[in-house]
Amino acid sequence: MIDWHSHVLSGMDDGSKSVAESVQLLKELRAQGVDTVIATPHYYADDESVESFLQRREESYQSLCAQVEDLSKISGNGDLPKIVLGTEVCYYPAIRRLERLLDLRIGQSDLLLLEMPSRKWSEYTLREIEEISEIRGVTLILAHIERSFPFQSPKTLERLYESRILMQSNAGFFTALGTRSKALRLLRDGKVHLIGSDCHNTTSRPPRMEKAFHVISKKFGEHFITQMNEFGQTLLVKE
Numbered sequence: 001m002i003d004w005h006s007h008v009l010s011g012m013d014d015g016s017k018s019v020a021e022s023v024q025l026l027k028e029l030r031a032q033g034v035d036t037v038i039a040t041p042h043y044y045a046d047d048e049s050v051e052s053f054l055q056r057r058e059e060s061y062q063s064l065c066a067q068v069e070d071l072s073k074i075s076g077n078g079d080l081p082k083i084v085l086g087t088e089v090c091y092y093p094a095i096r097r098l099e100r101l102l103d104l105r106i107g108q109s110d111l112l113l114l115e116m117p118s119r120k121w122s123e124y125t126l127r128e129i130e131e132i133s134e135i136r137g138v139t140l141i142l143a144h145i146e147r148s149f150p151f152q153s154p155k156t157l158e159r160l161y162e163s164r165i166l167m168q169s170n171a172g173f174f175t176a177l178g179t180r181s182k183a184l185r186l187l188r189d190g191k192v193h194l195i196g197s198d199c200h201n202t203t204s205r206p207p208r209m210e211k212a213f214h215v216i217s218k219k220f221g222e223h224f225i226t227q228m229n230e231f232g233q234t235l236l237v238k239e
C-alpha cells in the first residue's frame with residue numbers, strides 16, 4: 001500500500017526530529033502494510049524559495065539513505081518501504097504564479113499535494129485551485145480534505161469533483177469512531193481517493209495505516225484495498 005502523506009523526513013518541518021526517528025517511522029509503516037511512502041514535508045513559500053526547500057529535502061533524504069544503508073548492513077534487514085519525494089504545498093493566494101511550483105510534484109509524476117486553509121474558500125481561491133488543476137502536467141491532490149471540506153458548500157464540493165481533483169484523507173479519519181462512517185461513505189462514493197498517515201512522530205502523531213486498512217477491508221472487503229493500491233500505483237507509474 002501507498003502512504004500518500006507523511007512527515008518522515010527529519011529536520012524538514014514539525015515532523016520527524018532525527019534520522020533515528022525517521023527509521024522508526026518507516027519500520028512502523030512497513031509493519032503496517034505500507035510498501036511505498038510519499039514523503040511530503042511542508043513547503044511554505046513565505047519562508048523559503050523552492051530551490052532552498054528542494055535542497056534541504058535532498059539533504060534530509062540523503063542522510064536517511066546513509067543511515068538506512070548502515071542499518072541494513074548491521075541487521076541484514078533492508079525491508080523498509082520505498083520513499084518517493086513529494087511536498088505538502090501550503091496554499092496562498094496567487095500560488096499559481098509561484099516559480100518552480102511544478103518542481104514540488106511527487107517524484108517524477110504529475111501529482112501535486114496542496115494543503116488548503118480550514119475555512120470557507122473564496123471564489124478567487126476556488127478559481128485558482130481549478131486553474132492549477134488545469135495546468136498541463138499537473139494532477140492536483142487536496143490534502144486531508146476532512147479538515148477543510150466541512151467549511152465548503154455542497155456546490156463548491158461539486159465543482160471540485162467536476163475538476164477531477166484527487167482527494168486525500170488521513171488514516172485518522174477512518175480510525176476515529178466519530179468520523180469513521182463519514183470517511184467510509186466518502187470512500188465508497190469515490191469522494192476520497194488516496195489515504196495518508198500524515199504521521200509526524202512515533203508518539204503523539206504516529207502512523208495508523210494498519211487500523212485504517214482494517215476498517216476499510218472489514219467494510220468493503222480485501223479486494224477494495226487491492227483496487228485502491230492498484231489505482232495509486234497507476235498514478236505513480238506516470239513517473
Ligand SMILES: [Fe+2]
Pocket residue numbers: 005006007088198
Ligand atoms: Fe501533513
